Amino acid sequence: MPPHFGEQVAPRYPIAPRGLLQQTRPTLAAPLRTATSFDTRQTGSVSPLNVYHFGPPTGPIVLALHGVTGHGKRWEALATEHLPDVRIIAPDLRGHGRSTALPPWNFETIVQDLVELLTAETDEPVVVVAHSFGGACALHLVDSHPHLVRKLVLLDSAIALEPELLMDIALSSLASPDYESSEHARRDKVATGWGEVEPRLVDAELTEHLMPITDGRVGWRVSLPAINSYWGQLARPYRLPPKELPTVLVQAMKVRPPFVTPEFRVALTERLGDNLTLLEWDCEHMVAQARPAETAALIRSVL
Numbered sequence: 106m107p108p109h110f111g112e113q114v115a116p117r118y119p120i121a122p123r124g125l126l127q128q129t130r131p132t133l134a135a136p137l138r139t140a141t142s143f144d145t146r147q148t149g150s151v152s153p154l155n156v157y158h159f160g161p162p163t164g165p166i167v168l169a170l171h172g173v174t175g176h177g178k179r180w181e182a183l184a185t186e187h188l189p190d191v192r193i194i195a196p197d198l199r200g201h202g203r204s205t206a207l208p209p210w211n212f213e214t215i216v217q218d219l220v221e222l223l224t225a226e227t228d229e230p231v232v233v234v235a236h237s238f239g240g241a242c243a244l245h246l247v248d249s250h251p252h253l254v255r256k257l258v259l260l261d262s263a264i265a266l267e268p269e270l271l272m273d274i275a276l277s278s279l280a281s282p283d284y285e286s287s288e289h290a291r292r293d294k295v296a297t298g299w300g301e302v303e304p305r306l307v308d309a310e311l312t313e314h315l316m317p318i319t320d321g322r323v324g325w326r327v328s329l330p331a332i333n334s335y336w337g338q339l340a341r342p343y344r345l346p347p348k349e350l351p352t353v354l355v356q357a358m359k360v361r362p363p364f365v366t367p368e369f370r371v372a373l374t375e376r377l378g379d380n381l382t383l384l385e386w387d388c389e390h391m392v393a394q395a396r397p398a399e400t401a402a403l404i405r406s407v408l
Contacts (some may be wrong), residue, residue, distance in 0.1 A: 135362065152216050153205035159184035159193040165408060166231040168223065169195040170239030172263070173335050174327050175391040176202035178313050182306055183393050187401035190406065197224060200331025202314070210334035212245040212341070219246055223253050230255035232407055235363065236393060237263045241339060248344040256407045257346055260392040260400070261357040263364035265343040270362070275336040283324035290315055290323060298360075301388060343369050345376045353382040353403065359389045 157177040169180045177195035184193045189378075197204040199218055208214075219242070223231060233254050235243035240262025247254045286289040294307055318324045346352050354373060356365040374381055384403075388395045 106381030119376055131390070153207070154196040154200065154222060155203035156197075156222065157181065157195045159195065160189060160191045162192070164192045165229070165313045166223075166227050167191055167193045167404060167408075168219070168231045169193055170219075170233065170234045170235040170242055171198065171201070172239050173339075174201070174325055174332060175236070175239075176314055176326065178202070180393065182309065183397050183401060187397055188404060191404070192221070194226060198239070200328040200335070202326055206328035208331070210331045210338075212242060212251055212338055215242045216246050216249055222402055225320065232256045232258070232404070234258040234260065234404055235262065236260040237390065238335060238339065240264065241343075244344040245344065246288055247346045247350060251347045251350065254350065257350055257352040258350070258403065258407060259352065259354045259388050261355060261360065261364055262369075263339055263355065264363065265341065265366060265369060266339050268340040271340050275333045278329075278333060278336070282329060283322045284315075285322055287311055287315055287323055298390045299394070302391055303394075306394050343372065345372060348376055348378070349380065350378050351382075351385065351407065352377055353407065355384045355392055355403070357388050357390050357392055358385050359387065364390065380396075 143316060159181065159182070169177070169184075171177060171179050175198075177197045180193060180195040184191070184195075197219070199215055200210060230253055233246070233256070234242045235258070237260070240259040241264040242258065243254075243257060243260070246263060247257060281304065284293065291307060294310065299307055299310075314326050315323050316326050336393050352373070354365065354370070356363065356370075370383070374383070385393065386396060386399065393400045
């Protein structure tokens with residue numbers, strides 16, 4: 106990240122790379138064709154989340170969770186090009202994309218958002234595929250609502266990170282929240298973890314997620330207060346899945362320092378035993394975009 110999470114970072118950020126946080130207010134934009142809000146079965150209220158649906162309208166569900174500063178439409182190429190027959194729902198997490206930016210900004214609120222979404226979509230447990238900060242959200246979800254998830258795939262999950270590192274990221278985000286041009290944003294993406302991603306996918310990222318702000322500058326479609334709160338959330342202790350939950354952890358081995366910490370790997374291995382599959386992929390942090398065929402094959406293997 107530039108601090109786009111997981112996009113490659115150095116151990117400290119004395120001078121901010123640009124890019125993480127880009128906007129202090131939620132954007133009011135027309136919903137895309139694949140995106141919907143939904144009525145919950147329990148309350149009949151409209152969800153605060155903007156949700157993308159890919160694949161058939163029925164069948165087992167894959168819940169896809171993006172990383173901090175990301176958005177649900179980031180899963181589109183993987184879904185439509187590699188998994189067109191798989192039912193995938195991909196929300197913009199609170200404070201991201203076209204979803205609400207209102208607080209509270211913590212794992213507990215994100216989990217409640219996801220519980221409402223799943224309650225509206227299905228009566229069956231789902232497969233969760235989660236990247237980076239989304240992995241931390243998924244771990245909190247399975248910790249408090251284990252009956253909602255039948256298998257878990259963590260793509261270079263970020264959780265229980267060094268507080269000093271997260272402080273540096275947050276301060277850098279505040280110091281450099283936007284870009285002078287879309288070309289500047291593109292160069293930043295390529296230099297900070299998207300270097301292995303096809304240029305057309307970088308183009309799609311800019312088209313969907315980059316927006317004009319003030320004085321001719323551009324920034325990502327996220328809420329500055331929410332994102333900085335989420336950096337702090339990543340300093341919280343990790344949660345572990347139920348010991349009986351089949352779980353796959355993919356670590357992106359080019360990320361230094363790693364977001365999958367040695368302590369978390371050991372704890373996950375001790376907790377899950379044979380229910381854990383640990384994979385080390387030679388790629389940067391944007392696993393699903395950098396290795397789409399491998400990611401799709403992995404998802405198919407757990408359906």
